[in-house]
Amino acid sequence: MVENRPWLSFCSYLLLILGVIAVALPVWLALVAATHHSHEVMSGQVSWLPGELGLSVFAEVLNGEASRELGVPVAGMLFNSTLMALLIAVGKLSISMLSAYAVVFFRFPGRMLCFWLIFITLMLPVEVRIMPTFKIVADLGLLNSMTGLTLPLIASATATFLFRQFFMTLPPELLEAARMDGAGPWRFFRDIVLPLSRTNLAALFVITFIYGWNQYLWPLLITTDDSYYTMVMGLSRMLAVDNGDIAWNRVMAVSLLAMLPPVVVVLGMQRFFVKSLVEPEK
Template identity: 65%
Template sequence: MIENRPWLTGFSHLVLILGVLVVALPVWVAIVASTHPANAFGVGHIPLWFGDQAFANWHQVLIGKEGQASQVLRMTLNSLIMALGITFGKIAISLLSAYAIVFFRFPFRGLAFWVIFFTLMLPVEVRIVPTYEVVANLNLLNSYTGLTLPLIASATATFLFRQCFMSIPGELVEAARIDGAGPIRFFFDILLPMSRTNIAALFVILFIYGWNQYLWPLIVTTDDAYYTLVMSVKRMLSVPDGDIEWNKVMVSTLLAMIPPVLVVIGMQKLFVKGLVDAEK
């Protein structure tokens, strides 16, 4: 029996409301700031209500000034290519790795899995120097391959797919074998459809991971043609004499927030279902 405690319910709602305000306030400030002129931020306070320069600010960021084309759309495309490349690469490699570890018998199979799992202790920031050396020696600097290839391996996704595949009954594997399904057909016709929700959940997580990358693109790109949108926000803050155009910075920040939000909203049901199924 659940006791009815109005004070506890009210306190819980208060905590939730405060949490929403803390999270939403920076987003609100960014939205409002994108509607004001640049000089509105040099008077010692931050405006908290909309201005009348929204169209002009968004037009300058997306289209550019007269005689000077905007680079934001190209940076957005670069970020999208990088995020999708990392996402699909991680999912593909992790699926194949987990499939081999679970359903194939070969020497040192367990050792191979634990070696992959131990790489969780080595994030990109730790192995950044040798990774950069390899990419530079392969002449992959300033390229989409250099942006995505070093980041497509994922021990976390491999572990999650391994746990998912281990929950598949052995009878199903035997039935597929009796019906004449080979390894490739079993993988595409049975495993992939059964892993759909897990793939969707990982897609959301990995897309946001790839989209928000800053350090690696900053290191491997020196050509403006390969700069990402997250990098552009940082570059707009690095201006001489501290004359920062905060209205344009906030517009670029909102543009950088839109794709991850759309992915989360569009795949919300599959994302939640994939996380719930992963717990079983």
């Protein structure tokens, strides 16, 4: 029997409320700062309530009227970042899942050697191998292209390792039953392994999407065309002002817009987590 302790429930809810306030307060301050004039933000005396500008600053940055600081409309950067993050996430999951499937369910010479070669690449992040990677991308003529932005970042040893660990927990009887039913490797992967991996796919999709969204060094290195700028690069460019004051209200507006796609992805994937926990077979 679970003992009812009102004071314990009160403390739990109070702690949760404090946590929500701690997370939401900076977002609220950024939203309020975006509705005030830039000189009011610089004065440090911004009210806790929205200012007279309202949401007009968001319309300005989305319509390209703020391109004076950026050189490219925010809507274009938002599209570039979203497309880049989606391609990286889908590419990472596809390659990692197939490579882990091959390592676990196929028997071929050098199988474990292939896995450990993939795993060792965890010690070689993009920053370590950035110059040879840039040389290859430049030689292939992929500078200033979405392919060049995404292709070198698709391989993921972490996702391969996590999928391998999950596949190893699947009962061998599933594979034997599939063979008895005449299912080949592709059908076994499509009808059995893939549906059972939904929770892992959802979690890793969120992680890899945010990883792609937050990329700064690699896009900065291979991009010279403003039309391929990402949101992170745009924010950095808005803050790098040589002469004149920084338009902090527009910086805050762009920062809030940069939060929207990752937040949408997290909220969208949340229902898959809950569904996987309440399914009867789980």
